[in-house]
């Protein structure tokens with residue numbers, strides 16, 4: 001079955017986060033991204049959302065590099081080639097090095113279009129079976145420990161199944177100790193976004209007294225080797241985030257013993273096809289995975305939900321409800337979390353409709369590509 005792509009509309013949106021998101025490398029107040037709509041000319045439209053931030057501090061990509069890649073390379077490639085299954089998109093994009101977040105945004109729109117043409121949910125098209133997924137929440141660094149405890153209490157009361165706390169040198173062991181004292185049983189993990197080096201090994205060993213689910217990306221953003229050295233001397237499971245950009249990276253991490261857990265982000269690995277390959281490999285190898293987030297708006301969030309229905313997503317991910325990020329999301333209905341779970345919609349494609357009024361309100365630029 002062909003997936004004819006007649007037109008791609010690319011809207012640039014800017015949305016204000018309800019609360020600023022602070023990490024070891026900076027504070028975000030807005031999310032700017034591209035909303036991609038791929039139409040088949042037969043009444044079906046698939047949606048994708050770009051993930052890169054305006055600044056290159058999480059990966060090297062930005063909103064501007066995404067625009068350049070989409071306009072000048074990726075959309076033209078789709079115009080020149082026929083696609084019969086979305087798995088072919090990442091193959092077509094292979095000659096373009098990296099730029100995974102740009103690739104994932106348009107590949108996601110093709111996956112949604114494919115599922116809608118088949119009349120099945122995106123989750124089913126990917127092979128997912130879960131009707132509900134467990135979710136957690138990722139907390140930015142708060143101004144004080146007291147704030148941290150209050151915000152955590154609120155999310156635990158809302159039922160989120162695990163809390164991820166951002167840490168950095170000077171805001172780590174002592175804060176986590178306070179948190180553990182206040183919530184002795186809570187499922188807690190920490191994410192350092194590469195803020196440490198092997199020189200901090202003795203400091204990081206203190207994490208072992210805190211009963212954390214895992215420590216996410218403590219060392220270099222593209223490192224596999226140092227994490228293996230760290231994992232050998234700490235009991236706390238290491239989870240890799242930034243270091244994993246492909247299945248190849250996962251295989252190297254596995255061989256080196258760099259981690260026990262993988263955070264799969266669709267955008268960071270270049271799309272749903274690669275994300276599913278990583279999932280399948282981890283399932284065969286018994287490596288636990290969970291779905292990471294990029295503070296996505298509704299469309300990206302819907303893609304994360306669909307991916308999380310695959311069986312090896314054994315740990316709650318970062319896909320929280322719309323209201324945790326936005327006053328108003330761009331989808332109808334919004335994503336709702338009840339008792340730490342999101343129900344997967346049984347409708348074709350991503351399952352959610354665009355809230356056209358909200359999309360219009362947040363759009364700052366628009367381009368149309370006839371293919």
Ligand SMILES: O=C(O)CCC(=O)C1=CC=C[C@@H](O)[C@@H]1C(=O)O
Nearest residue numbers: 023058138292293294295296318
């Ligand atoms: O709620 C989410 O979407 C997850 C947010 C989150 O933790 C992150 C998003 C983007 C970059 C990082 O700061 C961080 C992460 O490393 O996972």
Ligand SMILES: [Mg+2]
Nearest residue numbers: 191216217241
């Ligand atoms: Mg992370």
